[in-house]
Amino acid sequence: GYEAYRWRLASIDGKPVRASNGVECAVNTSLEDERKKMAGPDRPNMAIVCSGINVERYQNKSAFAWLREEYNRGVAVGGLCTGAHILAAAGLLSNKRCAIHWENLPGFSEAFPKANVFADLFEIDQNIYTCAGGTAALDMMLKLIGDDFDENLVNRVCEQV
Structure with a gap:
């Protein structure tokens, strides 16, 4: 095996966040700390917003x-489920x-009429990744893995889920 991807979980203040199902998620860092990494070697190549109800x-x-x-700066950004709402508001x-x-x-179409929104599983447009949430996030990540590597690795990942 090898390390194909690394990730950090961040919140605005570095404190744990609570998912819509009540599960508390620990994070590694705050957005301020991430901002300090933007110009350095540890800067991310993708930032994904996870969001749910009451966005x-x-x-x-x-x-x-x-x-x-x-x-x-060329970092890909993504939104899972209503994370697209955050990207649009930004x-x-x-x-x-x-x-x-x-x-x-x-509601999204009304709030953000300039966004070309679709009820598809996921959309990728100019380094912006969005998906409908739930298992659509897996479909989108499998597409990303296929683009970064090959179908063989996608199939190996699918065997594990």
């Missing part, structure tokens, strides 16, 4: 700015194809 309650200008900075989805869960599509 409107979790608007954060600092997070929006960080996402824009990352994208402008101004990253204007005239871009994106996916969001079908239950959120009407």
Whole structure:
């Protein structure tokens, strides 16, 4: 085996976050610490926003700015489920194809009319990755693995899930 990917989990303040199902998720870092890594060798090549219900309650200008900075530096950005809402609020989805869960599509389309939103499993448009949530995140990640490596590795991952 080899290390194909590494990841860090970040929250705005570096404190654990609670998922919509009540499960608390520990994080490794804060957005401020991530901002310090942006110009260094440990900068990410992708930043993914995980989001769920009541996404409107979790608007954060600092997070929006960080996402824009990352994208402008060539870092791919993604949104799982309603994470697309965060990307759109950050101004990253204007005239871009994106996916969001079908239950959120009407409200999202109204709030962000410049986003080209579809009820597909996932969309990839100019280094922006979005998916409808749930198992669609797995479909999107398998596509990413296939693009980065090959179908053989995708098949090996599928055998494990």
